[in-house]
Amino acid sequence: MAFNLQAELAARKEQGLFRQTQVAQSPQGPLMKINGQSYLTFCSNDYLGLANHPVVVEAFKRAADEFGVGSGSAHLVNGHTDYHEQLELALAEFTGRESAILFSTGYMANLGVVGALLNKQDAVFEDKWNHASLLDAGLLSGARFQRYLHNDLDNLQTRLARSDGRRKLIVTDAVFSMDGDSADLKGLSTLAKQHDAWLMVDDAHGFAVLGDQGAGLCEQANLNQDDVQILMGTLGKGFGTAGAFVAGSSELIEYLTNFARPFIYTTAMPAAIAAATLASLDIVKNEPERRVHLQKLIQLFRAGAQNLGLTLMPSNTAIQPVLVGDAKDALHMSEQLKQQGIMVTAIRPPTVPEGTARLRVTLSAAHSEQQVSQLLDALKTITIRRNT
Numbered sequence: 001m002a003f004n005l006q007a008e009l010a011a012r013k014e015q016g017l018f019r020q021t022q023v024a025q026s027p028q029g030p031l032m033k034i035n036g037q038s039y040l041t042f043c044s045n046d047y048l049g050l051a052n053h054p055v056v057v058e059a060f061k062r063a064a065d066e067f068g069v070g071s072g073s074a075h076l077v078n079g080h081t082d083y084h085e086q087l088e089l090a091l092a093e094f095t096g097r098e099s100a101i102l103f104s105t106g107y108m109a110n111l112g113v114v115g116a117l118l119n120k121q122d123a124v125f126e127d128k129w130n131h132a133s134l135l136d137a138g139l140l141s142g143a144r145f146q147r148y149l150h151n152d153l154d155n156l157q158t159r160l161a162r163s164d165g166r167r168k169l170i171v172t173d174a175v176f177s178m179d180g181d182s183a184d185l186k187g188l189s190t191l192a193k194q195h196d197a198w199l200m201v202d203d204a205h206g207f208a209v210l211g212d213q214g215a216g217l218c219e220q221a222n223l224n225q226d227d228v229q230i231l232m233g234t235l236g237k238g239f240g241t242a243g244a245f246v247a248g249s250s251e252l253i254e255y256l257t258n259f260a261r262p263f264i265y266t267t268a269m270p271a272a273i274a275a276a277t278l279a280s281l282d283i284v285k286n287e288p289e290r291r292v293h294l295q296k297l298i299q300l301f302r303a304g305a306q307n308l309g310l311t312l313m314p315s316n317t318a319i320q321p322v323l324v325g326d327a328k329d330a331l332h333m334s335e336q337l338k339q340q341g342i343m344v345t346a347i348r349p350p351t352v353p354e355g356t357a358r359l360r361v362t363l364s365a366a367h368s369e370q371q372v373s374q375l376l377d378a379l380k381t382i383t384i385r386r387n388t
């Protein structure tokens with residue numbers, strides 16, 4: 001019985017931390033059918049409502065007619081089509097960088113970049129709250145791995161000053177995925193320059209959502225490729241499709257093309273995904289009203305939640321967690337919302353620190369003001385019950 005999996009699974013259940021997949025019977029959108037039930041959902045990363053946008057779907061279908069479904073091989077063999085090429089050029093232009101490279105997922109992009117750039121002679125500095133894929137990337141690279149206190153530049157500075165790593169890489173989420181707050185990219189960039197380090201920013205939750213053009217937190221903070229040498233973005237969230245990219249200098253992208261193993265040794269994303277992403281990129285750029293509406297919903301939700309006495313986080317992004325504390329309480333609240341036909345995910349340890357379980361509300365430009373009010377009304381009934 002060396003592999004006694006049952007005991008660990010039972011312990012997870014006991015702690016209120018057990019997880020299982022939910023089965024959807026409809027496309028992404030505010031109203032979904034999940035496990036056979038209808039729900040108003042507040043748990044998707046489809047921030048602009050593009051995952052099921054007719055223009056994006058049509059671009060996907062047309063490209064599937066032209067190029068089929070499978071790309072058949074890696075980018076460096078014969079899987080890289082015109083659509084992949086166009087998308088890389090378009091993403092470089094969109095982010096104001098010289099060049100860009102596609103990855104099949106954001107997780108792989110992060111493993112690819114950090115693994116290619118660093119080895120055990122080097123040092124990597126990660127914000128304590130970085131996404132799991134960034135932490136894994138740092139650990140797997142073999143570089144000396146340090147986590148600095150969340151958004152604490154003094155703590156990071158001390159660590160940088162003490163380091164004698166050959167290369168020093170600072171790695172951060174732009175928008176922290178479980179809290180919705182943002183990194184001080186300007187401060188990080190200044191610090192990086194002072195210590196001859198590079199800065200890598202993962203803007204999975206900022207792309208499409210932040211910046212006038214939707215080019216994310218770097219656009220908003222006005223930081224170019226000399227300030228943020230490595231910019232990573234995902235396509236499965238605000239863009240509504242799938243995959244990821246890294247943008248930076250031509251030299252960096254050429255280097256990753258040659259040394260990033262999760263780029264080299266994997267099948268290229270389907271051409272139709274690249275074509276669909278080109279269509280969604282057009283919408284991201286040309287329909288800023290989606291971001292304006294989303295911001296309005298964010299303000300509406302925050303004001304309403306504060307009125308109810310709920311604890312919010314310092315976030316002005318689409319991620320608006322309600323802090324609960326205990327994992328079982330969070331799960332219970334999520335269940336109560338579910339009974340009222342509203343789906344909000346309870347986020348529990350180990351994804352977040354012990355004692356900070358939360359309801360992770362995510363808003364989308366596809367939601368209406370009325371739907372946000374409906375969520376607030378439901379939260380009100382739960383809050384009252386908890387306090388009496």
Ligand SMILES: *Cc1c(COP(=O)(O)O)cnc(C)c1O
Pocket residue numbers: 104105106107108110131133134173177202204205234235236243244
């Ligand atoms: C979702 C996410 C990823 C992973 O991207 P995928 O394309 O879903 O693999 C990486 N980093 C952050 C911050 C994320 O939120």
